[in-house]
Amino acid sequence: MDRGHAPQRLERMTTAALDLPPVRRAAGTIRLPGSKSISNRTLLLAALSSGTTELTALLDSDDTRVMRDALRTLGVAVEELGGVEHVKVTGIGAARGFPVKRAEIFLGNAGTAFRPLTAALAFADGNYILSGVPRMHERPIGDLVEGLRPAGARIESRGNPGYPPLAIAPFEGRGPYRLKVRGDVSSQFLSALLMALPWAGGGARVEVDGELISKPYVDLTLGLMERFGVRVRREGWSVFDIPAGAAYVSPGKLAVEGDASSASYFLAAGTIAGGPVRIEGVGRTSLQGDIAFAEVLEAMGATITRGDDWIEASGHAPLKPFDLDMNRIPDAAMTAAVAALFASGPCMLRNIASWRVKETDRIAAMATELRKLGATVEEGPDWIRVQAPPNYARGAPAIGEPVAIDTYDDHRMAMCFSLASFGPRRIRINDPGCVAKTFPTYFQAFAKVVS
Ligand SMILES: O=C(O)C1=C[C@@H](OP(=O)(O)O)[C@@H](O)[C@H](O)C1
Numbered sequence: 417m418d419r420g421h422a423p424q425r426l427e428r429m430t431t432a433a434l435d436l437p438p439v440r441r442a443a444g445t446i447r448l449p450g451s452k453s454i455s456n457r458t459l460l461l462a463a464l465s466s467g468t469t470e471l472t473a474l475l476d477s478d479d480t481r482v483m484r485d486a487l488r489t490l491g492v493a494v495e496e497l498g499g500v501e502h503v504k505v506t507g508i509g510a511a512r513g514f515p516v517k518r519a520e521i522f523l524g525n526a527g528t529a530f531r532p533l534t535a536a537l538a539f540a541d542g543n544y545i546l547s548g549v550p551r552m553h554e555r556p557i558g559d560l561v562e563g564l565r566p567a568g569a570r571i572e573s574r575g576n577p578g579y580p581p582l583a584i585a586p587f588e589g590r591g592p593y594r595l596k597v598r599g600d601v602s603s604q605f606l607s608a609l610l611m612a613l614p615w616a617g618g619g620a621r622v623e624v625d626g627e628l629i630s631k632p633y634v635d636l637t638l639g640l641m642e643r644f645g646v647r648v649r650r651e652g653w654s655v656f657d658i659p660a661g662a663a664y665v666s667p668g669k670l671a672v673e674g675d676a677s678s679a680s681y682f683l684a685a686g687t688i689a690g691g692p693v694r695i696e697g698v699g700r701t702s703l704q705g706d707i708a709f710a711e712v713l714e715a716m717g718a719t720i721t722r723g724d725d726w727i728e729a730s731g732h733a734p735l736k737p738f739d740l741d742m743n744r745i746p747d748a749a750m751t752a753a754v755a756a757l758f759a760s761g762p763c764m765l766r767n768i769a770s771w772r773v774k775e776t777d778r779i780a781a782m783a784t785e786l787r788k789l790g791a792t793v794e795e796g797p798d799w800i801r802v803q804a805p806p807n808y809a810r811g812a813p814a815i816g817e818p819v820a821i822d823t824y825d826d827h828r829m830a831m832c833f834s835l836a837s838f839g840p841r842r843i844r845i846n847d848p849g850c851v852a853k854t855f856p857t858y859f860q861a862f863a864k865v866v867s
Pocket residue numbers: 452453527528601602603604607629630633746747770
């Protein structure tokens with residue numbers, strides 16, 4: 417019997433606080449690390465396809481490391497051609513099972529690894545245990561498990577019902593499948609089903625129950641599936657058909673775009689503090705929904721210039737207030753909440769209920785930390801309203817003791833609060849190392865564009 421590798425723990429030690437120097441100007445050019453969402457999707461799709469795939473400009477971070485390690489643990493050859501950012505993946509294709517039939521896999525706090533691997537392994541012929549950090553065990557996955565069961569998947573929660581860790585037993589179903597999945601907690605459940613189903617074979621219809629959130633991520637899923645040779649027929653956002661006989665075929669070579677969510681911090685810096693700040697690696701032709709964050713900045717008064725694979729922002733605080741539905745850009749929306757410190761009136765972010773089940777309860781965390789800087793913040797189940805303290809404008813001299821911002825092991829809390837250093841308070845970021853989830857060199861990159 418195959419024995420999987422022992423689960424690899426990635427418990428991160430808390431890192432020493434980082435005092436950010438007060439800054440007034442932002443200008444320069446940044447080449448972004450690869451997109452987390454595209455890196456993890458393409459690693460998995462390459463593993464499930466026939467042929468070998470060369471992936472370039474992959475993200476090197478905690479979230480992609482757990483996906484890469486998981487695939488290797490499952491027996492997929494992921495060969496490094498130029499570090500972990502340039503790899504060759506030998507797909508297992510129509511084998512419909514991973515070479516390693518029994519494994520315990522640790523997936524940290526990576527939703528883009530945990531949800532898609534749950535679906536793929538549910539259709540495999542082995543026994544697997546998937547676990548993560550304690551916070552991952554508080555992030556819901558019940559809707560995906562319930563969506564998979566009618567197909568013949570055998571998945572049990574090892575902890576609280578509806579949450580990881582999960583134990584997966586060999587698949588017992590056969591297509592065609594008619595499945596339903598809820599779309600109003602995380603779009604990753606639908607993305608996971610769609611990516612795994614062509615591999616299960618036999619064709620499938622997936623219906624979405626409830627309003628689908630974070631829609632651009634499903635477009636990203638469908639766009640990348642198409643690059644691997646599978647075209648899904650759809651009726652809007654509610655019915656998705658995978659043709660019988662659909663199978664993944666390697667596109668040969670695929671270059672990963674820069675991460676549009678990571679771009680948001682730099683574009684916001686250029687908007688608050690002069691600019692131009694130019695981002696290379698993602699632009700007008702991006703597959704990623706978070707590129708639309710630039711439109712939020714335009715509403716706040718930014719001047720944005722776009723090329724096919726670059727984008728540039730300039731502007732000056734005070735910025736214009738906004739009242740916007742942020743459902744399509746839940747990650748970049750956090751950047752807007754901190755940019756609201758530099759707005760001339762109250763800023764309202766609506767339709768962000770999913771913030772409560774991500775790396776931390778992001779609505780609560782955002783409210784607590786913005787209040788430390790003197791902002792008036794109100795919150796509801798799915799909204800947050802931020803009113804900047806008087807005169808929180810660029811150029812005021814930094815005064816007093818540093819304000820220590822807690823980051824809740826949430827990379828985006830650490831990254832977006834770096835923008836507060838354009839204001840009149842000294843900023844201390846507690847546990848800055850949490851940025852390793854998606855952007856390990858974030859603070860070095862930020863230091864390069866501010867002065
Ligand atoms: O599919 C993806 O790559 C993602 C979907 C979003 O999650 P939800 O669908 O849970 O909002 C997003 O927040 C996450 O960072 C990445």
